[in-house]
Amino acid sequence: MPRAAIIGGGPAGLAAAERLCEVAEVHVFDAMPSLGRKFLLAGKSGLNITHGEAFETFLTRFGPARERLEHALRGFAPEAIRDWAAGLGIETFEGSSGRIFPRAMKASPLLRAWLARLAGKGVTFHPRHKWTGWTDTGTLRFETPAGEVTFEADAAVLALGGASWPRLGSDALWVPLLEARGIEIAPLRAANCGFDAAWSALMKERFAGAPVKSVTLSCDGESVKGDFVVTETGVEGSAVYALAAHLRDAIERSGEAVLRLDLAPDRSEERLARDLAIPRGKASLANHLRKKAGIDGVKAALLREGAAQDIFSDPAAIAHAIKHLEVRLLRPRPIAEAISSAGGIALSELDADFMLAKLPGIFAAGEMLDWEAPTGGYLLSACLATGRAAGDGAARFLTRS
Numbered sequence: 001m002p003r004a005a006i007i008g009g010g011p012a013g014l015a016a017a018e019r020l021c022e023v024a025e026v027h028v029f030d031a032m033p034s035l036g037r038k039f040l041l042a043g044k045s046g047l048n049i050t051h052g053e054a055f056e057t058f059l060t061r062f063g064p065a066r067e068r069l070e071h072a073l074r075g076f077a078p079e080a081i082r083d084w085a086a087g088l089g090i091e092t093f094e095g096s097s098g099r100i101f102p103r104a105m106k107a108s109p110l111l112r113a114w115l116a117r118l119a120g121k122g123v124t125f126h127p128r129h130k131w132t133g134w135t136d137t138g139t140l141r142f143e144t145p146a147g148e149v150t151f152e153a154d155a156a157v158l159a160l161g162g163a164s165w166p167r168l169g170s171d172a173l174w175v176p177l178l179e180a181r182g183i184e185i186a187p188l189r190a191a192n193c194g195f196d197a198a199w200s201a202l203m204k205e206r207f208a209g210a211p212v213k214s215v216t217l218s219c220d221g222e223s224v225k226g227d228f229v230v231t232e233t234g235v236e237g238s239a240v241y242a243l244a245a246h247l248r249d250a251i252e253r254s255g256e257a258v259l260r261l262d263l264a265p266d267r268s269e270e271r272l273a274r275d276l277a278i279p280r281g282k283a284s285l286a287n288h289l290r291k292k293a294g295i296d297g298v299k300a301a302l303l304r305e306g307a308a309q310d311i312f313s314d315p316a317a318i319a320h321a322i323k324h325l326e327v328r329l330l331r332p333r334p335i336a337e338a339i340s341s342a343g344g345i346a347l348s349e350l351d352a353d354f355m356l357a358k359l360p361g362i363f364a365a366g367e368m369l370d371w372e373a374p375t376g377g378y379l380l381s382a383c384l385a386t387g388r389a390a391g392d393g394a395a396r397f398l399t400r401s
């Protein structure tokens with residue numbers, strides 16, 4: 001039987017192992033003492049494993065990478081991911097937003113069952129094996145607590161992850177190893193990340209951690225309705241992540257991004273102006289804003305922070321500011337804090353089987369490839385789907401006559 005190495009025991013690597021073990025002796029190597037640490041962390045927020053929207057819409061979430069990923073995504077589509085989880089004894093459900101989660105809302109039961117099934121199929125796990133490249137004769141090299149170990153494989157799947165949360169294992173130290181072999185790597189950048197803003201001391205002290213609910217956020221013509229959180233340094237949360245790629249690109253282009261907020265998306269500017277024009281008598285401005293426009297707490301603080309101070313005597317100007325508030329974002333939070341990273345192995349380096357054309361027998365999958373997607377289960381979906389496709393590709397490579 002041929003021997004295959006999977007390097008990286010996250011969802012992409014394990015998905016590859018699952019396919020390859022049908023035709024090869026499979027060894028999974030990981031730098032960490034245990035596997036799937038980022039997958040377990042994703043489970044802390046419920047493990048949004050895929051998305052139930054129409055598949056054509058689902059595909060659009062992968063932007064320019066869609067074309068290259070489509071075949072793999074069709075090969076392990078959201079319904080198939082749900083069936084696969086069910087096969088591991090993990091029932092899933094579709095939340096009101098279409099996001100799909102395991103009923104238990106965590107990753108550990110799924111990971112445990114998955115690792116046990118792989119072990120039952122003969123897959124061997126090698127934790128604490130950090131891949132450091134190849135020997136002169138093309139053998140894989142690993143750093144281990146017992147010193148250097150080498151491993152001769154007939155095929156290998158690299159599934160080393162991106163660059164977010166490096167303390168969970170994905171530290172992107174593979175970048176120079178592959179660049180040295182002539183592989184083009186798009187720079188790794190924060191994706192699904194928070195951003196810094198120049199908040200006043202009052203905003204930081206009083207509102208850090210405050211959720212801003214039911215607002216519309218826009219940047220560069222893209223809009224999303226949802227919630228975000230004011231942090232000590234700026235903003236984060238699901239609605240910000242949904243626009244993060246646009247915001248990040250705008251900052252790279254022009255040094256800052258303008259995040260536009262509609263603090264009252266369910267009321268028109270005209271209605272707000274009319275209601276705010278009702279004389280407030282002895283009521284404070286804060287009370288008037290709360291009663292007539294539903295603006296209080298952190299929303300009122302954002303308005304005070306972002307609007308010119310001379311508008312507050314003019315109801316029409318206040319209404320305009322509520323609907324078109326601008327928050328200047330200075331920079332993305334560091335990649336180490338991001339949910340995921342953009343960039344990675346250029347998709348043009350891969351053949352249809354996810355093999356690196358310049359390195360025959362070496363396949364790659366998961367977040368280390370150059371694609372990005374918003375949160376919503378798309379990240380895990382694509383890691384599982386590309387892992388599976390790379391595993392199938394490696395299996396074909398090993399069994400070709």
Ligand SMILES: Cc1cc2nc3c(=O)[nH]c(=O)nc-3n(C[C@H](O)[C@H](O)[C@H](O)COP(=O)(O)OP(=O)(O)OC[C@H]3O[C@@H](n4cnc5c(N)ncnc54)[C@H](O)[C@@H]3O)c2cc1C
Pocket residue numbers: 007008009010011012013029030031032035036037038039041042043045046047048049050129130131132159160161162164165168169170171172173174338339340365366367368376377378379380381383
């Ligand atoms: C807080 C948080 C919440 C998230 N929530 C969700 C969610 O709900 N839904 C969703 O779709 N996505 C979510 N994600 C993203 C998702 O977890 C990742 O996209 C996914 O885990 C990437 O899978 P991967 O297999 O490509 O890489 P990883 O999961 O990063 O696995 C890579 C593996 O490679 C190993 N490795 C790296 N370098 C080496 C080396 N040199 N030698 C040996 N081993 C190495 C690492 O130790 C690691 O185990 C979340 C991420 C974070 C940080």
